[in-house]
């Protein structure tokens with residue numbers, strides 16, 4: 735899976751609006767794969783291409799290798815439609831308790847072993863994305879979600895959830911991001927989050943909240 739492939743910060747309304755058919759999913763993967771518009775043939779490294787035969791694929795002008803946006807990702811050789819694959823990935827990555835392959839097979843009308851196999855691929859991809867912590871300029875902030883108004887910490891949170899978010903700033907705006915639900919904005923909770931998702935060399939920018947202070951030495 736491309737390390738930039740994330741559903742972080744996307745709620746189900748936005749998700750359903752953006753990914754309504756296979757075409758929009760292919761288009762999204764293509765936009766991540768060839769983000770800056772450049773192309774390099776997997777086979778011969780040539781940089782010129784023309785439109786391939788598969789949806790949103792690119793075909794090398796020299797050796798004619800046709801690369802699909804799904805090639806080399808967890809969506810490669812999927813046994814069901816890309817739209818369903820996106821929905822399963824969204825469910826698994828956003829549901830706090832996750833979903834069993836049995837639940838998935840009921841909801842998406844697929845065979846359980848098929849769901850089990852795809853779920854395993856997603857989990858592998860989620861694991862590997864942790865191996866690419868954020869670098870460069872990283873902004874960390876925490877806020878409540880789930881309520882009509884977003885509040886800063888310190889007040890009663892009701893049934894809202896507190897989330898810490900780390901965003902990587904890149905030239906074009908915001909790069910990769912990681913988010914995690916936390917109980918309190920304490921340094922004990924921030925520490926594992928920082929350690930997992932942010933490179934030590936990164937330039938971390940936070941507000942003045944005391945929870946961040948003990949992390950100053952390390953990050």
Ligand SMILES: [Zn+2]
Nearest residue numbers: 775778794797
């Ligand atoms: Zn080629």
